[in-house]
Amino acid sequence: MINLGIIGTNWITQQFVEAARESGDYTLNAVYSRHIETAKQFAKKNNAKEVFDDLDQFFTEGTFDTLYVASPNSIHFEQAKQAIIHKKNLIVEKPAFMNPKQMNEIIDLLKQYPDVLYFEAARNIHTSNFHVIQEKLHELPTVQGAQFTYSKYSSRYDKVLEGEEPNVFSLNFAGGALQDLGVYTVYDAIGLFGKPKELVYYPQLVRTGVDGKGTAVLGYEKFNVILNFSKISNSYTTSEIYGLKDLIQLDDAGEIQQVNYVNDVGESFMIGEKSNKNPMLPEAKDFARIINDPEDSSNQKDYRRWLDLSVDVNNVLFKLRQSAHIMFKGE
Ligand SMILES: NC(=O)C1=CN([C@@H]2O[C@H](COP(=O)(O)OP(=O)(O)OC[C@H]3O[C@@H](n4cnc5c(N)ncnc54)[C@H](OP(=O)(O)O)[C@@H]3O)[C@@H](O)[C@H]2O)C=CC1
Numbered sequence: 001m002i003n004l005g006i007i008g009t010n011w012i013t014q015q016f017v018e019a020a021r022e023s024g025d026y027t028l029n030a031v032y033s034r035h036i037e038t039a040k041q042f043a044k045k046n047n048a049k050e051v052f053d054d055l056d057q058f059f060t061e062g063t064f065d066t067l068y069v070a071s072p073n074s075i076h077f078e079q080a081k082q083a084i085i086h087k088k089n090l091i092v093e094k095p096a097f098m099n100p101k102q103m104n105e106i107i108d109l110l111k112q113y114p115d116v117l118y119f120e121a122a123r124n125i126h127t128s129n130f131h132v133i134q135e136k137l138h139e140l141p142t143v144q145g146a147q148f149t150y151s152k153y154s155s156r157y158d159k160v161l162e163g164e165e166p167n168v169f170s171l172n173f174a175g176g177a178l179q180d181l182g183v184y185t186v187y188d189a190i191g192l193f194g195k196p197k198e199l200v201y202y203p204q205l206v207r208t209g210v211d212g213k214g215t216a217v218l219g220y221e222k223f224n225v226i227l228n229f230s231k232i233s234n235s236y237t238t239s240e241i242y243g244l245k246d247l248i249q250l251d252d253a254g255e256i257q258q259v260n261y262v263n264d265v266g267e268s269f270m271i272g273e274k275s276n277k278n279p280m281l282p283e284a285k286d287f288a289r290i291i292n293d294p295e296d297s298s299n300q301k302d303y304r305r306w307l308d309l310s311v312d313v314n315n316v317l318f319k320l321r322q323s324a325h326i327m328f329k330g331e
């Protein structure tokens with residue numbers, strides 16, 4: 001059984017803890033919050049025995065071997081470094097690190113602690129539907145690019161409109177639509193087509209200076225991939241990967257619950273499974289498989305693949321931001 005510790009007590013941590021429990025692979029032992037009452041409440045709800053409001057104490061006294069980090073984006077880096085030094089396996093929420101400088105430091109640190117495993121929690125690429133898309137893509141004789149859309153109005157934008165600056169809409173916390181939702185579309189693109197040769201990002205900035213929505217174009221040798229994402233508007237458009245006359249259709253680029261193959265005369269067939277289970281379950285299971293048997297050669301291959309993908313996504317996110325002159329605090 002994997003002994004789990006958590007940082008961050010928002011709804012997403014609750015969802016991960018439920019997925020971890022459902023997987024049957026993890027026990028939640030230690031809860032950290034900046035406020036002890038919050039930690040106690042979270043621990044009580046989830047039957048965890050240890051609570052901390054002191055981060056150093058959490059790392060030195062907490063009885064956990066794997067840490068799930070769901071703090072604001074800009075804080076992941078320092079917490080991840082502490083975790084690695086304390087020999088805790090790491091599951092870091094997307095986007096794991098702000099820029100290649102941070103990512104490279106983490107990679108260097110991991111080399112000093114070769115027994116520590118690091119995962120970026122990009123839930124979409126771990127779903128069986130994503131694997132179905134990968135397989136179907138190989139069967140298409142012609143591939144002519146894709147468009148991935150993930151646009152969901154954030155209730156936190158109401159706060160922005162009222163004059164506040166929630167973390168996810170703040171440059172101080174490495175927020176913005178590209179970081180928060182666009183990251184999934186970047187994972188889709190790189191996970192399916194590899195690293196682009198060229199890229200550009202056209203953001204729509206909001207009052208706080210972050211991108212509320214935007215469109216990115218990733219240029220590949222033979223086609224382009226268009227990424228659309230927004231936290232200040234909704235979209236119900238599907239995402240599509242283009243063949244010649246046929247295509248693969250995804251209901252949602254961030255949470256792939258249904259995949260259809262549309263043939264050359266427009267007939268649509270569902271491929272994969274229609275999923276309405278906890279969207280974090282597949283990743284929780286994948287991470288547990290590696291943590292429980294890191295020496296297995298197929299596990300090592302998967303681990304290496306996800307690590308490389310995390311590095312590539314980090315790099316592309318940074319270059320996209322650079323192309324749009326969006327810089328975070330401290331950069
Ligand atoms: N995979 C997914 O589907 C989702 C992933 N995420 C990711 O999870 C992470 C957290 O996102 P979200 O919950 O929106 O973030 P929040 O800004 O709500 O913060 C998350 C938690 O971090 C702690 N926290 C808040 N502010 C600070 C601060 N200034 N300094 C230190 N700790 C702080 C709080 O825990 P406490 O008060 O207990 O210390 C809070 O519950 C992000 O990386 C995001 O991208 C988010 C939603 C969905």
Ligand SMILES: O=C1CO[C@H](CO)[C@@H](O)[C@@H]1O
Pocket residue numbers: 152180181254
């Ligand atoms: O990853 C995410 C997906 O959904 C959330 C909202 O619906 C986002 O804010 C979040 O960061």
